[in-house]
Amino acid sequence: MSDDPTRPGEGDEPAEGGEPAEGGxxxxxxxxxxxxxxxxxxxxxxxxxIEAAKERAAAxxxxxxxxxxxxxxxxxxxxxxxxxxxxxxxSALVIGAFIIAFSDEGVRGTLGYFFSRPTDxxxxxxxxxxxxxxxxxxxxxxxxxxxxxTFVSATPLIMTGLAVAVPLRAGLFNIGAEGQFLAGGTVAGxxxxxxxxxPLIIHLPLAIAGGLVAGGLxxxxxxxxxxxxxxxxxxxxxxxxxxxxxVTGYLVSTTLFRRPDRSDPISKSVEESARFPRLIWWExxxxxxxxxxxAFVLAALIFWLMERSTHGxxxxxxxxxxxxxTSAGMNPARVVVTAFTIGGALSGAAGAATxxxxxxxxxxxxxxxxxxxxxxxxxxxRGRIGGTVxxxxxxxxxxxxxxxxxxxxxxxxxxxxxxxxLIIVFIAAPGLVRAIFRIRVDDxxxxxxxxxxxx
Amino acid sequence: xxxxxxxxxxxxxxxVANDAVDLKVxxxxxxxxxxxxxxxxxTLMNILYGLYHxxxxxxxxxxxxxxLDDPGDxxxxxxGMVHQHFMLVPVFTVAENIVLGVEQTDRLGRLDRxxxxxxxxxxxxxxxxxxxxxAVIEDLPVGIQQRVEILKALYRDARxxxxxxxxxxxxxxxxxxxxxxxxxxxxxGRSVIFISxxxxxxxxxxxxxxxxxRGRIVGTADPRTASEQELANxxxxxxxxxxxxxxxxxxxxxxxxxxxxxxxxxxxxxxxHGVDLxxxxxxxxxxxxxxxxxxxxxxxxxxxxxxxAGGSVTIAxxxxxxxxxxxxxxxxxxxxxxxxxxxGLVAEFSVAENLILNxxxxxxxxxxxxxxxxxxxxxxxxxxxxxxxxxxxxxTPAGSLSGGNQQKLVxxxxxxxxxxxxxxxxxxxxxxVGSIEYIHKQLLVKRDEGxxxxxxxxxxxxxLALADRIAVMFHGRIVGPFDTPISKEAVGRMMAGAxxxxxxxxxxxxxxxxxxxxxxxxxxPGGAA
Numbered sequence: 001m002s003d004d005p006t007r008p009g010e011g012d013e014p015a016e017g018g019e020p021a022e023g024g025x026x027x028x029x030x031x032x033x034x035x036x037x038x039x040x041x042x043x044x045x046x047x048x049x050i051e052a053a054k055e056r057a058a059a060x061x062x063x064x065x066x067x068x069x070x071x072x073x074x075x076x077x078x079x080x081x082x083x084x085x086x087x088x089x090x091s092a093l094v095i096g097a098f099i100i101a102f103s104d105e106g107v108r109g110t111l112g113y114f115f116s117r118p119t120d121x122x123x124x125x126x127x128x129x130x131x132x133x134x135x136x137x138x139x140x141x142x143x144x145x146x147x148x149x150t151f152v153s154a155t156p157l158i159m160t161g162l163a164v165a166v167p168l169r170a171g172l173f174n175i176g177a178e179g180q181f182l183a184g185g186t187v188a189g190x191x192x193x194x195x196x197x198x199p200l201i202i203h204l205p206l207a208i209a210g211g212l213v214a215g216g217l218x219x220x221x222x223x224x225x226x227x228x229x230x231x232x233x234x235x236x237x238x239x240x241x242x243x244x245x246x247v248t249g250y251l252v253s254t255t256l257f258r259r260p261d262r263s264d265p266i267s268k269s270v271e272e273s274a275r276f277p278r279l280i281w282w283e284x285x286x287x288x289x290x291x292x293x294x295a296f297v298l299a300a301l302i303f304w305l306m307e308r309s310t311h312g313x314x315x316x317x318x319x320x321x322x323x324x325x326t327s328a329g330m331n332p333a334r335v336v337v338t339a340f341t342i343g344g345a346l347s348g349a350a351g352a353a354t355x356x357x358x359x360x361x362x363x364x365x366x367x368x369x370x371x372x373x374x375x376x377x378x379x380x381x382r383g384r385i386g387g388t389v390x391x392x393x394x395x396x397x398x399x400x401x402x403x404x405x406x407x408x409x410x411x412x413x414x415x416x417x418x419x420x421x422l423i424i425v426f427i428a429a430p431g432l433v434r435a436i437f438r439i440r441v442d443d444x445x446x447x448x449x450x451x452x453x454x455x
Numbered sequence: 456x457x458x459x460x461x462x463x464x465x466x467x468x469x470x471v472a473n474d475a476v477d478l479k480v481x482x483x484x485x486x487x488x489x490x491x492x493x494x495x496x497x498t499l500m501n502i503l504y505g506l507y508h509x510x511x512x513x514x515x516x517x518x519x520x521x522x523l524d525d526p527g528d529x530x531x532x533x534x535g536m537v538h539q540h541f542m543l544v545p546v547f548t549v550a551e552n553i554v555l556g557v558e559q560t561d562r563l564g565r566l567d568r569x570x571x572x573x574x575x576x577x578x579x580x581x582x583x584x585x586x587x588x589x590a591v592i593e594d595l596p597v598g599i600q601q602r603v604e605i606l607k608a609l610y611r612d613a614r615x616x617x618x619x620x621x622x623x624x625x626x627x628x629x630x631x632x633x634x635x636x637x638x639x640x641x642x643x644g645r646s647v648i649f650i651s652x653x654x655x656x657x658x659x660x661x662x663x664x665x666x667x668x669r670g671r672i673v674g675t676a677d678p679r680t681a682s683e684q685e686l687a688n689x690x691x692x693x694x695x696x697x698x699x700x701x702x703x704x705x706x707x708x709x710x711x712x713x714x715x716x717x718x719x720x721x722x723x724x725x726x727x728h729g730v731d732l733x734x735x736x737x738x739x740x741x742x743x744x745x746x747x748x749x750x751x752x753x754x755x756x757x758x759x760x761x762x763x764a765g766g767s768v769t770i771a772x773x774x775x776x777x778x779x780x781x782x783x784x785x786x787x788x789x790x791x792x793x794x795x796x797x798x799g800l801v802a803e804f805s806v807a808e809n810l811i812l813n814x815x816x817x818x819x820x821x822x823x824x825x826x827x828x829x830x831x832x833x834x835x836x837x838x839x840x841x842x843x844x845x846x847x848x849x850x851t852p853a854g855s856l857s858g859g860n861q862q863k864l865v866x867x868x869x870x871x872x873x874x875x876x877x878x879x880x881x882x883x884x885x886x887x888v889g890s891i892e893y894i895h896k897q898l899l900v901k902r903d904e905g906x907x908x909x910x911x912x913x914x915x916x917x918x919l920a921l922a923d924r925i926a927v928m929f930h931g932r933i934v935g936p937f938d939t940p941i942s943k944e945a946v947g948r949m950m951a952g953a954x955x956x957x958x959x960x961x962x963x964x965x966x967x968x969x970x971x972x973x974x975x976x977x978x979x980p981g982g983a984a
Contacts, residue, residue: 326798
């Protein structure tokens, strides 16, 4: 019920809601008092009243304790230690290893005579796992161009990760990073090819700003809907994702966007003056570009905002306990809108980076799930800013390395996605990781235990 | 049955929750376990109920060693526990909840509801805990739900019953009924471990009292001979003042003026009806009343947290309705909310951060939009010292402090700045004796500094000890304020809705109350009724 941080007072309401019936049954308060001369009735009446009142108070406190899903998720994530995160990644890699082994042709061949010579299956399986994982690491970190590709993959992930992390800290689940990515990318692309002859120093910032504003507005929308009407952000952002996907799909087929010489839905190319310059310009084969710098600059800004500024203090307080934040004079409704607008702008920046830095043209569904990957990144980063940047790079490694793994060992690219999904499963279920590694709750969640003692 | 705990030790990271605890419970005995919050009472009982495993020590039942791996073993051994937070299925009936887990079924696996219902009715009758077996739990008041919990344990043939703070959720009358039932159990030879931090209850029901402090048994007392003062001193570990010394108030100009206040809840029902109330600088006005009679919306409206439906609230001449909560607070209002965990603290924030929760963007804690962490920590260090908040450091999360220290933290935040009006709602709820003493003293200090204090409390003793004038809230309306002294019984009867005219006729002539009051006191008994 109180899953609406903008109306933290709600916990009281059902409790008081019991009042009209009471009042109706017993008449006005003067009435029991006026019959006080009769010894028995008023006492019984009063006792009933007291019982009813106690009950209402208890119901109110029960409801108040009924935290929302996002709040519980936030608490679970921030309460989880880094060790659990690392163990979750390890667990996912181990399960991934089994999948690699069993999907390997050679291993399956040896399984036929597994019971006569089990060592064959083990050796072949072990070799295939080592081959696949070393291809993954090679492909991600094995050389200049591999590292470049890793950062190309990581650039949008860092920003969409932050786009999810900032609202998450305010107790909101931003499923809409995908739509905000599309909105930002589309406007950035439009500005990129609409104007010609502008110098880079004007054109590129203009296109980036367009992406930030478009993404921000597309994030502001579910925020204001939530603050004003209580519309649940998960529902509204899922729907807004679909709208963004369909609208950009339509737009790229219109004459304004579509390349004149092509009949398929692909937009005009972004002008040279609106493209992110390559980061290592003397080595034209390396695709890593200055949008990576933008990602780090934005991350630094967001870090200051979240960890060092009064706005971040307010946002964190609202996310962790909206009732106490309201009580201290903060404004949860404003925080909801701010958090979503910032999240949207970050995702819009990711869209702009992808279009202006890499793809240079709009296609249907150019977001390719990068917004949804932001959810993975933010959860893996436990909603912290530094953690989210690190997680963005890690998932970037998985993505870039996965491609090499497929090329080298024939292990499907989907395996990287499976590992990514498994990491999230383990992150979302810290208890599972603790059970696997026999970490006692006593040892880790000291805060929880501390609350448990005494009365 | 005779139960003995020998040398029970339980360590949590950084803390020894139970340190070589020896405890012996005889057959047919009510054994009181007394201790402050965090003394280790619940840990000990959770060990006895198989929820935790002791690091050292053993449990003996009738001289034989008992191994408890989980609550199932404890139940098999005849140990039953009623937790502070009930563990009932809200949509099931009383009988269904009681037989859950040991239900009888016919050959086809169908539940025999009629038999269950009959057996539960018999058990309830026999144990002196009347309850309708077919009532649905969520429709029942808390006091009756507790009976169901007790019956659940009795149905499993518990010979030792652990009651963890059973009276916390009960009205005085319900508590009396519970004590009556407890006497019935012991007459049948059952034993009861009774946990509470209320001294009076131990003296009333316990046959023997063991006092737990910081994980150790620091003494055993006979409730017939030990005084409350002795028990309190043992529990806290130093001499405690159970009563507060206070000088007469010297009230000055009115600070809080409430007139004709109406407050509606979210669905538009009026929950505060035409309340008039005035609190002057340098006095404590208490609003007594059983919880749920409109005190919460009254306080929320007065402190700018909730819109008002009619009437007016002014503080130091400024209208509250036209100002935001932030403006109201910054104008000089301290507000100790009734539920500190819900409204007072962000548990994950550090002590230092919680201490500036309502001044987060004000100088000197913030410059422009930048938080000044040095200033914030420095402030925290000085406040932690002056308000005696026991915390490992100012960076410790507030949620890991004990209840009493959490409350002191809230009190420190609200008291430690210049304020005109202090609104304290249930300021000592769930707080240990030592902290209660401290908070009461601070309230009086604030009053003597010339702050207007509005105290809202359902603890009658607290109201009578602190208030200069007492109003009683019932059904959203206020009677009074009446000048103190006023008899406890009179306030108690008005809390249950009795007409003040009748009550005061019996106990204290209204004319006398007026004569004693200062001439500026416009409120006559029943004036607002």
